[in-house]
Amino acid sequence: MTKKRSLQERLQDGPVVCGEGYLFELERRGYLQAGTFVPEVALENPEALKQAYRDFMNAGSDVVLAFTYNAHREKMRIIEKEHLLEPLNRNAIRLAKEVAQEHPDEEALVAGNISNTNIFDPEDPESKETVRTMFAEMVSWCKEEGVDFVNGETFYYYEEAKIALEEIQKQDLPAVITLGLMGENILRDGYSVEEACRLLQEHGALVVGMNCFRGPETMQPFVEKIREACDGYVAALPVPYRTTEEHPTFFNLPDGGCSCHLPTETTFPTSLDPLYCNRYEIASWAKEARDIGVNYFGLCCGASPAMLREVAEAVGQKALNSKYSPDMQKHFLFGDDESLKQHNLEYRNKA
Incomplete structure (x- = not known):
């Protein structure tokens, strides 16, 4: 087996692919509840989580991202399971490490994961300290469990992303920080996404960019702005849905062809199926992103292993299961x- 390279070494050598999207994928497989979207699967069905990790790794992911999205103290408080917070986080990482070691060519990287808390309020200093404490404990568990880097994702406030970066740096771990851009086309504390990424990079983030909320069509113009504003490594991980200028995020995508009554006011999150990009649209986007100088690729909520394989192949990599490509x-x-x-x-x- 090839000696395991660090994230920075892999970025220097070429594109890095990171499989995300476990939230929707495990809900589809029947192991996670839509709505609460808490990854209790790490404790309740660890083999199902390992298989999802494995499927995305075999599809070309260089990274096994520990599934701790939404596994923070606030979410666990809401579902009245705070006592499971630490074991859930630790087990998600341990399972990721087990799968990463299965790679036959080069052991995959293992990333810890922290994300938007949905309680951050720029006008409330107490909320900022609460968020910092939540990130600090999760990143400390990442450090103790031996992750290779920490992915801080889906932040729609620049300041919350900066707090996440600071807590990752306190543990002396590399940081990938990606932002989720709502339909207003600006972060909720007034920063443009490219300015926020530039500042995060200046403060020491190894990789900056965008993930989630937007499909390739409505994310790519902002990724281009980030690439122009930033000298370092840039990430792009859209959702695989056909978002439009009129409906730039998947939160309010309409389905004009639906003839049944939906249980929710929107197609999000459980009625998005007819609004998928096909795999060739995904591949076309990945080539476009590669050509403008994106370094860190992936897909977010809604992704499947087959879609991720298209990304990997489009940016010049051969996945372990490329032998099953069409x-x-x-x-x-x-x-x-x-x-x-x-x-x-x-x-x-x-x-």
């Missing part, structure tokens, strides 16, 4: 192999 040569209707039956090929347009 190949229509021998399909009985749509192939072009000489061994196929001519009468079937002639029928293809009528099928």
Whole structure:
């Protein structure tokens, strides 16, 4: 096995792919509740979580991201399970390390994960200290469990992202910090996303960029601004949905073709299925992002391993399961192999 390189070494060598999207993927697989979106799967169904980690790693992820998104003290308080906070965090990391060591070529990186708390209030100093304490304990567990770096993600306040970065730095760990941009096209404390990323990079983040909320179509223009504003490594991890200028995030995407009554006012989060990008749209976006100089690639909520494999292959990597990438040569209707039956090929347009 090749000696395990650090995140910075891999970035220096070329694109890094990070599999995200466990939240929706594990809900689809039946191991997580939509709405609360708390990753109790790390304790209740650890083998299911390991398989999700494994599937994304085999699809080309260089990183096994510990599934601790929403596993912070506030979320655990809301579901009245604060006593499970530390064991959940630690077990999610330990499972990630087990899977990372399975990689046959080079052990995958393991990343800790902290995220938006939904309690940060720029006008409330007490909320800032509460957030800092929440991040500090989670990052300390990351350090003790031996992660390679910490991913701080989906921040829609610059100041909350900066607090996350500071707490990661206190533990002497590399930081990837990505921002979630709402439909106002500006962070909620008034910063443009490119200015926030520039400042975070100046304060020591190894990688800065965007994740979640926006699909490729409505994220890419802002990623380009970040790339222009920042000298270092830039990340882009959109959701795989067809967001538009009119509906730039997946929170309010309409489905004009739906004939049934939805249980929620919006298609988010459980009725987004018809609004997916196809895998070739995802690949096209990844090539575009690569061409403008993005370094750290992935997909967020809604991603599947097959979609992530498209990203990895589009940026020039071969995934462990690339041998299962589509190949229509021998399909009985749509192939072009000489061994196929001519009468079937002639029928293809009528099928």
